[in-house]
Amino acid sequence: MDLKTTYLGLELSHPVVASASPQSSTLEGVLRLADAGAAAVVMASIYEEQIRAEELAVAALSEQGNDSQPEATSYFPAMADAPGVLEARLETLRKSAERAGVPVIASLNGVSTGGWVEFARDLQQAGAAAIELNIYAVPANPYEPSADVEHRYLEIVRQVTAAVSLPVAVKLSPFFSSPANMINQVIVAGASGVVLFNRFYEPDIDLSTLQAQPDLQLSTAYDIRLPLTWIGLISHGFGGSIAATSGVQSRDEVVKYLLAGADVTMATSSLLRHGPEHIKTLVDGLRDWMEERGFSSVAALRGRSAAGLSPAHAEGFLRAQYHTILTTGYPGYPLTQ
């Protein structure tokens, strides 16, 4: 059974990758994921804003009270060689890359153009196997045309890919007027692949404070539908790698994503729920399914259900749901006429 796959030019032993999450924020976490059998690990995102804010906070808090009274010129131990906030993260990446035994992909979320490029260079230097640009920006400005948003994305991709020699993947949101076109443009701009899709963490409102607050909900198997649709639509003949993310709970989702045309599937929620050991369940499940269905390799399986294979396949992706609803109504709400 050949489970091998290639993602961003990286040879992977199978198509289950541990996605960026709190689990992959420490060396110990990355090693645990790698030891549990992840084909590659995407490290927890480095957020430029967070790094810069943390640097300022650390500086302010560690200097609080310094040189203010004669008995104490400081309140924290002097650590001359202590790494800065960014340096510490890069060090974790460096050690993870050295010791994981599988490719470690760095994930980056920048704010400023300079920040994207500068951080990407740092990540390359620290030994990342590839870089995933996690372009997570809510385009909430009603005066910003969608073309400008797209241009901003593409400019980041151009600048980063020009600055580093590593393969770069772009994690996109589904909310573009023409997602397929946007995905293609990203590749044209220099990216080696895309990660579909970024989930926006919609906030809830706290009824005691009356304020919006983050409310992180782990994904469920149902959440594969949106990425599955678009992967299925664009994968055939696509010029870069495709990683499918969201909803990978069991081997079924792995198989479905591969059938739609993904090169790798990325798991987060199920690993948070069940622990890194769940990777083995996913990979074993994939192998069992392939055996049951007589597939000898992932390559043979990949894209078997993609829209581009035939008009019939395309019909399934483009019209099936619409057609079903027109004829039978929503589940539980049959048409009365």
Place this chain on the structure above:
Amino acid sequence: MTLDKTMTTPQTTTMDGNSAVAHVAYRVNEVCAIYPITPSSPMAELADSWSDQGLRNIWGAIPEVQEMQAESGAAGAVHGALQSGALTTTFTASQGLMLMLPNMYKIAGELTPTVFHVAARALAAGASSIFGDHQDIMAARPTGFAILGAASVQEGHDLALIAQAATLAARVPFIHFTDGFRTSHEYNKLTLIPDAVVRVMIDDELVHAHRKRALSPERPFMRGTWQNPDTYFQTREAVNPYYAKVPGIVETAMAQFASLTGRHYAPFIYSGPADAERVVISMGSGAEIVRETARWMNTSGEKVGALQVMLYRPFSIELFIKALPASVKSIAVLDRTKEPGAPMEPLHADVLSVLAEAFAEGRIAAMPRVIGGRYGLSSKDFTPGMVKAVFDELLKPKPKNHFTLGINDDLGHTSLTYDASLDIEPASTVRCLFYGLGADGTVGANKSSVKILSEAQDRFAQAYFEYDSHKSGAETISHLRFGTAPISAPYHIRHADFIACHKFDFLFKRDVLSAANPGVTFLLNSPYGPDEVWDKLPRTVQEQIVDKKLRFFAIDATGVAMRIGLGPRVNTILQTCFFHLSNVLPPDEAIAQIKHFVEKTYGAKGHAVVKLNFAAVDAAIAALHEVEVPAKASGTLEIPPIVPLSAPDFVRKVTGEIMAGRGDSIPVSLLPADGTFPGGTTQYEKRNIAVEVPIWEPDLCLQCGQCSIVCPHSVIRAKTYSTEALAGAPDGFKSAPVNARGYPDSYYTLQVHVEDCTGCGVCVENCPAISESGDARRAINMGEKRPILEQERESMGFFEQLPMPPRERVNYANVRGVQFLEPLFEFSGACAGCGETPYLSLLSQLFGDRLQIANATGCSAIYAANTPAHAYKANADGRGVAWSNSLFEDGAEFGLGFRLAVDKQTELARDLLQKLAPRVGEELARDLLAATQFSESDYAAQRARVVALKQHLSPIDEPDAKSLLSVADFLVRRSVWSVGGDGWAYDIGYGGLDHVLAQGRNLNVLVLDTEVYSNTGGQSSKATPLGASAKFAAAGKRTPRKDLAMQAIAYGNVYVAQIAIGANPEQALIALREAEAYKGSSLILAYSQCIAHGIDMRTGMKQQARAVASGYWPLFRFDPTMRNSGLNPFRLDSTRPRIPLEEYAYRELRYKTLTRTHPESAAEMLRQAEAAAMERYRNYEDLAARDGSRFLPHWESLA
């Protein structure tokens, strides 16, 4: 890697005295056993930090640095390490040295080589002081330690090595000291001793010999036996030959050092003409001033000499006589110490007796006249003018003996008058003064400036810093000198070539420009632009600028800093302006150097911080403006009196003068001889340090008291009053109808004492009332103070005259009620957002008018009682908190002493009352003796009875009646508390606390638990939690905090509670009241956030809530009286953990920092910490679930 990687050739650098000493001590020792104490702590901290970084000593080993529980413990560990053959040192001062004395006798008696590095400091007497003098050194002089004293940073560095070399050769242990603060904290340029020189100076054969003398089962012997009248005496005398050799050994080491470095020293260093007739003898940094003044006088044709005593013990008569010029006719000996009752101070006595003996034995031809005097206690500035006065005194036919310098002793008339303006410094030295705020970074900037200014080979610089007595809003004065010759001027700058005032308000508080030389530059950080600033200056300041023809520059550095995002830190901006205006370096070079230091200082903290500071440098010059100075002063603004004219006489004449920075001029007669001061002086300070203050919104307010109970500085007060009381209220006075049922026609006001507020914002964070309009407004919000100040002053005045609600009508059981009790602890000097002070405020509200506090040394003693700011006060009836601080280590014993005395005198009062019942009235006596003293109305009634009793007793002229009169006040039950921090309770005072709790006496102990030594700057204590970083536990503490509560609970008869006012104020309130009511001992552990936790202090109370919610800090009460009803005395008052520990811990830098510095162990430590917290919680839960019979019997009934 050794400490200095390139240390084969001498390097010059600029550092403070502590660093200079530690640089040597670290390299020549294997073990350092220490305990933090000001001003020596930085030496130990540096050693610990180097050890943590893996830096090695000259033998290639990483020295082991061990923090102990007390100096007595440190000395014990040093003794043990020495006896086991390790080269061992310690760093200490003052009270610490006192605690080491017993072991020092042992170490010396056993002829053990070691060097104790001391930053010499005053001793606690009528008052305590952290500042420098030689009282501690002098108290240690009989121990048998040799004493070697340095006068400067360079000498501190060099003598540290000479002492080490000498102790190994002599086998006599050494104290090597620098003057605390004056040298230990002075930055000066010095030449570092290369490793190669250290290697040559330290003879490995002697090290091996030391090891060979150590205990070893391979060659066993017994040392430290007990002896009897037959042999002890001879044993003491047997050491004499070793002591006799010490001066020679020191001389030899100094000679060897000179041959290696070119720097010459001697046990006694004479400077001056060989035929000098007048000589002044001194020791420590003062010797440098004597030498420089003598040199200056000699240039004017005088013939005077200075003799520095470097090796004070053993005192070599021979070398002393040899050093003294034979021509000398009169000598003045200066002692930086005080020995009350002695015929003279020790150095004076030594010199006199040595000369007398030499003269008697014919070793000198004539006996010079010898006088002596005291100077410089507690770092009192010692100046050339004073030295000249001494030399001049020696010219007089009858010079004053036993004189004092630098004070106005109008009581004993011991003072010498001196010329305070005498200036002996060379014209090449440029002198600069910077007035700043602790929080604005002025001191930090000057620490980098001094390094920049001395960077070049031929440039020298010196910096020294003064601080005031507050932890929040502290005023600092930086004294910075630089020039082309070495700077030997260890005293304050009184003639400045540049003055910068970094806080505009200072101009209205102290005389900033008095030191300005004519025509120099004055830089002011001003919120007013160049066109309007002149009219905003006090008239006296205008006059100084005009009269002295100063060039005047202004910059709104605060505005620039805020714009850039630097907050209050104006340091980099003003430092850039200083370099620009002083023109000491070419502009480009200055900018480059500042940026270099910014990079060096902040580089490790990240790009963002460096970028902000670079932006500050770049923005500075553009914002700097020269102000056109008019021909004459025209201002109308006057500097207001520092305290109101209505203040008591003492406050105006003493307290106010100290507040104005004129404490040095207060004559002896005005100061209390026994350390007794009035409390409540903080009310006169009106420091106005906050830019933003809380502003009350009556319409939104729930009148719940949640803001006032958490206010660290007791600035938020509440009163209710009748409608009529509102008559005459000034416009803008805010009030709202009382919202509780049953109070018609009553009004409520929440008044903020904005002038005393630090602007911490804790109250706002704790306010539960939220505006319905959705604009995030609460019932109390931070707003700019300046526009409301005048209005608020009027409102405060009106509010203060409103009557306090009668205590007997207040409901003590809840927060809403307690807000109406007057705090008798207010406006302390604590940090903004302090987590300790709300408990003290509450304590004073609940029991303040019958409260007696024994305060262990620590933050709580400093912010409450650092003269002139005394925070405990009396109420309108004249009753209030009686407070005293003994030492750090004896807070519990001191409190127990209170209790014993109170109980004894109460017993006496009751006995006498029974006896005198027929005279004072049987009914009154019966009521007094049988009074239930539990509620406020009980106390009010008992007080009235005591007044009646006194009235009956006053006319009776009989011994028993007079005696009863003297103890009648004890018939009102007194509330006795020991208060202190965790450093005291868990470490240095633990043995005493344990003993005191075991006695079952009615003493209440409140531990303000910051889990770290807060006062001395964040050193680890045994309360420090697992996984938190602190000094001496930089890589994270490896063990959980001690469960002091369970240890006390184990006695069975101690009331114990763990509280967190930010998590559950009602529980805290109940615990304090239960503890106070309990007739035995009680112990309360109070969670107290601290800046050493690395949190935004504004959010401190929320962090307390998280500590409880995570299960880390469970709330509980163990009340032994519950046993009387057969109930379980242990009640767990908080719920099971409901948030992960990480959610609490990783909001604090002390935990979070490890994820950067030690990422691999950080996660493991967090796991362990969580497991430890959970296990502890389970233990408490098990205890709470037990049947009431499963506890030790309650012994109250047996007592």
